[in-house]
Amino acid sequence: MKPNQRETLTTEGLRKLFRNNFQMTNQAIELCRYYIRSGHEVPMNKILEEIGRNPHVGYLQDLMALEHEEEEPSKT
DSSP: OOHHHHHHHHHHHHHSSSSSSHHEEEEEHHHHHHHHHHOOOOOOOHHHHHHHHOOSSSHHHHHHHHHHHSSSSSOO
């Protein structure tokens, strides 16, 4: 594992992206719930990587909106 990659997988690296630990933890929990509901098995390191790439709170709503659009039949 590269040194930079290892740092991004620690809470120290992720803490810089959130106001507090509760916000970071809630983001991880909600993202895990989303993947569980959608039937995907995602390891924790992938969840942490995704949070590191997309730390904003609206990211989860964006994912759900995209999934909803894919489920709707096209209106042509």
